[in-house]
Amino acid sequence: MASSSGNDDDLTIPRAAINKMIKETLPNVRVANDARELVVNCCTEFIHLISSEANEICNKSEKKTISPEHVIQALESLGFGSYISEVKEVLQECKTVALKRRKASSRLENLGIPEEELLRQQQELFAKARQQQAELAQQEWLQMQQAAQQAQLAAASASASNQAGSSQDEDDDDDI
Amino acid sequence: MAAAATAGSGTPREEEAPGGEAAASQAQAPTNAPGGARLSRLPLARVKALVKADPDVTLAGQEAIFILARAAELFVETIAKDAYCCAQQGKRKTLQRRDLDNAIEAVDEFAFLEGTLD
Numbered sequence: 001m002a003s004s005s006g007n008d009d010d011l012t013i014p015r016a017a018i019n020k021m022i023k024e025t026l027p028n029v030r031v032a033n034d035a036r037e038l039v040v041n042c043c044t045e046f047i048h049l050i051s052s053e054a055n056e057i058c059n060k061s062e063k064k065t066i067s068p069e070h071v072i073q074a075l076e077s078l079g080f081g082s083y084i085s086e087v088k089e090v091l092q093e094c095k096t097v098a099l100k101r102r103k104a105s106s107r108l109e110n111l112g113i114p115e116e117e118l119l120r121q122q123q124e125l126f127a128k129a130r131q132q133q134a135e136l137a138q139q140e141w142l143q144m145q146q147a148a149q150q151a152q153l154a155a156a157s158a159s160a161s162n163q164a165g166s167s168q169d170e171d172d173d174d175d176i
Numbered sequence: 177m178a179a180a181a182t183a184g185s186g187t188p189r190e191e192e193a194p195g196g197e198a199a200a201s202q203a204q205a206p207t208n209a210p211g212g213a214r215l216s217r218l219p220l221a222r223v224k225a226l227v228k229a230d231p232d233v234t235l236a237g238q239e240a241i242f243i244l245a246r247a248a249e250l251f252v253e254t255i256a257k258d259a260y261c262c263a264q265q266g267k268r269k270t271l272q273r274r275d276l277d278n279a280i281e282a283v284d285e286f287a288f289l290e291g292t293l294d
Contacts, residue, residue: 011229017218018252025253026260030270035259038276039252041292044226046251049288050244051227051236065235066227068243075247079285083250090216090246094239 012044050074218245255279255286 018040022031051066053074058066068091075083220238223245227236256271258279263271280286 011222011226013218013222013226013248021217021249021252022256025256026271029260029263032270032272034273035271035276038273038292039255042255042276042280042286042289043248043252045289045292047223047226047244047248048230050247051233052230054236054240054244055230055233065237066233066240067237068239071240071243071247078288080247080251083247086250087243087246091239091243094242 012040013047015040018043049078050080053078216242216245217249220245223248258283 015036019036022036022039050071051074054066054070057070057073057077058064061070063070072084072087075081075087220241224236224241227233227241227244255276259271259275262275262278262282263269266275268275280289
């Protein structure tokens with residue numbers, strides 16, 4: 001029942017995840033590679049076993065979807081009742097997180113602003129941002145132009161002063 | 177069963193417990209809890225794929241997958257601890273395959289794993 005077909009051989013729990021769990025459970029223990037491999041296979045078989053049993057329970061209760069209750073019943077019937085309290089605890093955490101997410105997503109709806117209005121406001125903001133961007137670009141361009149003009153003027157005045165200096169030297173030579 | 181135990185009794189290639197830790201962080205399930213704490217250490221997508229691999233299973237809810245993943249974590253912890261007890265009884269510090277074999281033989285609930293040992 002729990003054995004996987006040839007097609008599912010590559011479907012196992014990632015070894016890295018199992019390694020980390022073993023390390024957390026037995027922090028200062030060396031574990032042989034073949035032992036790690038066996039733990040991976042055992043974990044995969046466990047998932048097959050529980051899901052298969054939960055599916056049977058689901059079918060008996062004439063439901064189409066396996067629910068957490070079906071999994072809990074499967075754990076109980078297969079002798080893993082000791083896991084149930086912790087599993088329920090984690091399920092409660094999961095529900096709390098899901099509820100927080102739902103609340104966060106419904107905040108927009110609770111604003112009381114129609115979707116069209118929100119969309120219009122968004123488009124206005126985008127238009128403003130684009131305009132500001134264009135203005136900034138124009139300012140930068142003007143600054144660059146001014147800087148270029150100043151550089152040209154500076155270069156021109158420098159060359160003029162150089163020419164003046166060289167002509168004076170020539171006059172001095174003539175005197176000699 | 178005994179054959180499996182003797183097969184594992186040779187000198188195995190050992191790996192330090194922290195081995196594969198860097199890769200493990202990538203293999204984790206997505207962060208579900210606020211503040212970044214993980215509710216599941218196993219990748220839920222892979223667990224779901226394993227459940228769906230059974231042709232009899234039609235639909236499985238996300239919460240069912242979630243608690244199945246948590247149960248699998250507890251199972252790994254249990255089997256690792258039991259195997260370590262077997263290793264300690266043999267006065268060994270390295271957990272070997274035969275320790276897992278012994279743990280599986282000793283616990284009735286692990287009887288379904290006997291086919292895995294072949």
